[in-house]
């Protein structure tokens with residue numbers, strides 16, 4: 001347990017994230033004398049009369065750790081100061097240094113656009129954020145690829161002449177233990193699915209006019225697992241999108257088929273018939289013991305079958321997702337997963353670092369001290385080294401298939417404080433993933449949990465979120481539509 005006492009009310013989310021990165025698996029609590037901080041997505045308790053001024057006072061359950069002066073610092077200075085204090089205390093450095101944001105490639109992209117050379121960017125980002133050379137060079141490689149791919153889709157003159165469409169299907173065959181999405185097990189009673197599709201149909205019909213008949217550049221149906229829908233339900237949804245949004249004309253049309261146990265030839269034919277160009281079949285790991293442990297409820301054979309089925313149905317752009325840092329897995333397990341995927345030869349590979357999020361069953365188990373041999377609290381040094389090695393294994397595997405990294409984002413509370421990286425072969429990139437990640441295009445998001453984004457001429461994004469839970473979304477669909485109209489027009 002780590003307790004941070006402070007009187008400052010700003011940027012405590014960053015302090016929390018940096019501390020968590022140095023002490024993975026530790027429970028961290030921040031207490032503030034003056035009330036609730038501005039950013040409170042982490043546990044905060046109110047504390048009276050600490051008298052600690054502009055200081056952070058770190059304590060563990062065995063006593064005082066250290067104090068840091070943080071009076072009158074800008075956000076970046078504060079993060080640098082806290083990073084240095086944590087690094088001195090632990091004797092360790094982090095690959096991404098003091099960066100807590102989710103889009104480090106943006107920093108590299110901005111510097112490229114300013115005309116800086118690679119060496120200048122490395123020097124500048126090291127100085128500003130203490131990132132490692134390796135991570136800065138990865139950011140530069142990805143930022144250059146992103147610029148090449150998305151420049152034609154970004155209009156500075158008319159911010160709203162291009163957009164992408166996202167549709168959420170919040171159903172899955174069953175719920176995985178690490179899941180933090182609002183996914184509902186689909187079950188045998190389809191009345192809930194039907195009620196959801198009825199509400200979604202209303203949103204599709206009523207909001208289509210907002211786009212003034214401009215076709216979306218890219219379409220992404222995610223969730224959830226959209227292929228958890230029955231073929232006739234998929235047919236209904238994709239037919240509506242085609243009719244109201246002209247989705248078959250999009251440059252790229254992705255449907256997630258994440259759970260291989262939801263994939264059938266009939267469903268794949270429905271996707272093909274409606275112009276879907278890209279699907280994602282996600283093994284996460286090719287080790288059966290781990291799949292069982294994380295509650296995926298499918299086999300490694302299901303993964304291979306779904307992949308081959310998709311090839312037989314002529315899908316020539318298949319992505320596969322894997323997660324590194326899964327409970328109980330070591331470098332050899334990741335090597336096994338990667339070698340199995342290399343044999344399958346997908347067109348793109350997305351490598352996630354496990355993020356144990358608050359809404360997941362796994363987080364609950366970790367906090368309750370689950371000690372079944374697979375969920376023991378990690379040693380930070382070992383975790384960091386092992387995760388870096390696993391990431392290198394995945395990187396080598398992807399590059400051996402002729403793929404290059406083309407987008408990257410970070411999440412909070414990831415094992416080893418690493419990143420998620422998308423790799424793809426030439427011509428098999430997902431433009432949507434770059435557009436959503438870099439926030440360079442409007443996104444119209446439909447369905448439960450969808451977050452629409454609108455960019456102004458200066459490139460600043462504003463957001464509007466639909467109800468997160470499917471039941472709330474269904475019950476309030478009229479409000480959802482009114483809010484969307486107001487936001488988009």
Ligand code: SF4
Pocket residue numbers: 171172174175176178179180181183223224225258259
């Ligand atoms: S497949 Fe994905 S969205 Fe569905 S339950 Fe598992 S982690 Fe959640």
